[in-house]
Amino acid sequence: MVVRSLVIGACVAAILSGCTQTDSASSISTTVTPATQPDSTTSLTVPPTTIRASTTTSTTTTYPPGLMVLAGPLDGEFVREQIDYSVWGDVRPEATVTVDGVGTNSEELPETIWGTGWHRWRTPEDPVPEALALEPGVNTTLFQALFADGTTLVEERTFTFDPTLRRETGYMLGLTLSIPPTVTVAHATLEYDEWGLYQVGDTSPPVEVPVATDAAFIVLHWRPPESRVRDLTEFAELAATASIQGEVEGAWFNQLFPAPGGELDWATAAPWAFLINQAGELQQAYQLYTP
Numbered sequence: 001m002v003v004r005s006l007v008i009g010a011c012v013a014a015i016l017s018g019c020t021q022t023d024s025a026s027s028i029s030t031t032v033t034p035a036t037q038p039d040s041t042t043s044l045t046v047p048p049t050t051i052r053a054s055t056t057t058s059t060t061t062t063y064p065p066g067l068m069v070l071a072g073p074l075d076g077e078f079v080r081e082q083i084d085y086s087v088w089g090d091v092r093p094e095a096t097v098t099v100d101g102v103g104t105n106s107e108e109l110p111e112t113i114w115g116t117g118w119h120r121w122r123t124p125e126d127p128v129p130e131a132l133a134l135e136p137g138v139n140t141t142l143f144q145a146l147f148a149d150g151t152t153l154v155e156e157r158t159f160t161f162d163p164t165l166r167r168e169t170g171y172m173l174g175l176t177l178s179i180p181p182t183v184t185v186a187h188a189t190l191e192y193d194e195w196g197l198y199q200v201g202d203t204s205p206p207v208e209v210p211v212a213t214d215a216a217f218i219v220l221h222w223r224p225p226e227s228r229v230r231d232l233t234e235f236a237e238l239a240a241t242a243s244i245q246g247e248v249e250g251a252w253f254n255q256l257f258p259a260p261g262g263e264l265d266w267a268t269a270a271p272w273a274f275l276i277n278q279a280g281e282l283q284q285a286y287q288l289y290t291p
Contacts, residue, residue, distance in 0.1 A: 063117040066092045067145045067153040068225045075157040076229035078216055078275055078284040080165040083132045088122030090114065095145040097121040102129045113223065134161040165275040165283055171264050172272050172285060173206055174257055175239050181211040181232060183282055186264055190271050196291040197271060203264045211282045218286035220252035253287060
């Protein structure tokens with residue numbers, strides 16, 4: 001800011017005391033009194049100037065912390081194979097994530113369906129850490145996120161590893177709450193390639209399969225973290241609701257069972273994988289993802 005000051009100097013350097021102009025009619029005498037000129041002992045006071053600095057308001061967005069497991073066994077699930085893949089998920093804000101003590105790598109994500117501020121974490125895939133090896137029977141896996149401020153989030157999942165289970169694929173046509181309860185299934189060979197799920201060959205005629213008392217049912221939700229394991233009672237309630245409403249709200253597929261008499265293939269009916277125990281009972285039924 002430029003401060004302009006007015007310095008009062010001498011307007012007249014000498015006294016014009018006798019400057020007289022005379023003509024033939026009259027004479028006029030004019031006297032001018034000089035202004036006082038400041039000397040070395042005279043100080044000029046300049047009013048103080050306030051300089052206002054420009055301020056920039058910065059906003060820091062704070063997100064609620066979160067920890068999601070997007071690839072890994074669900075709580076209450078039955079699995080028949082060792083974990084031979086990378087377990088991964090999302091965390092917010094950035095954190096150090098471990099799976100049963102195994103460190104993970106992370107990277108920042110752009111905006112996702114869950115919002116912004118998330119980071120993707122994953123365990124090594126090749127080779128799979130030995131610490132993730134499962135023992136036959138009940139296993140518990142601990143997922144822990146340690147944040148910069150020292151707080152932690154922990155998710156614990158308990159599931160059963162049973163390598164004796166037999167895997168079959170096809171379509172579930174219905175549930176009958178008889179003694180014992182049964183499900184009606186049509187078997188079909190369903191496989192994945194680079195394009196997604198496809199069917200090989202024809203669909204078999206329907207068959208009845210008894211349901212184990214501790215059977216598990218996994219109906220995929222359109223938001224993967226919200227998929228969960230249901231027991232027989234919960235699945236029966238969901239099946240009754242679906243039969244009344246005609247669809248399953250929030251599910252990846254809008255249906256549990258195809259319409260009676262409808263054509264059965266992976267494009268028109270929800271595809272399922274079935275785990276059969278040594279007694280020939282359905283131990284678990286879970287829907288398969290398709291694009």
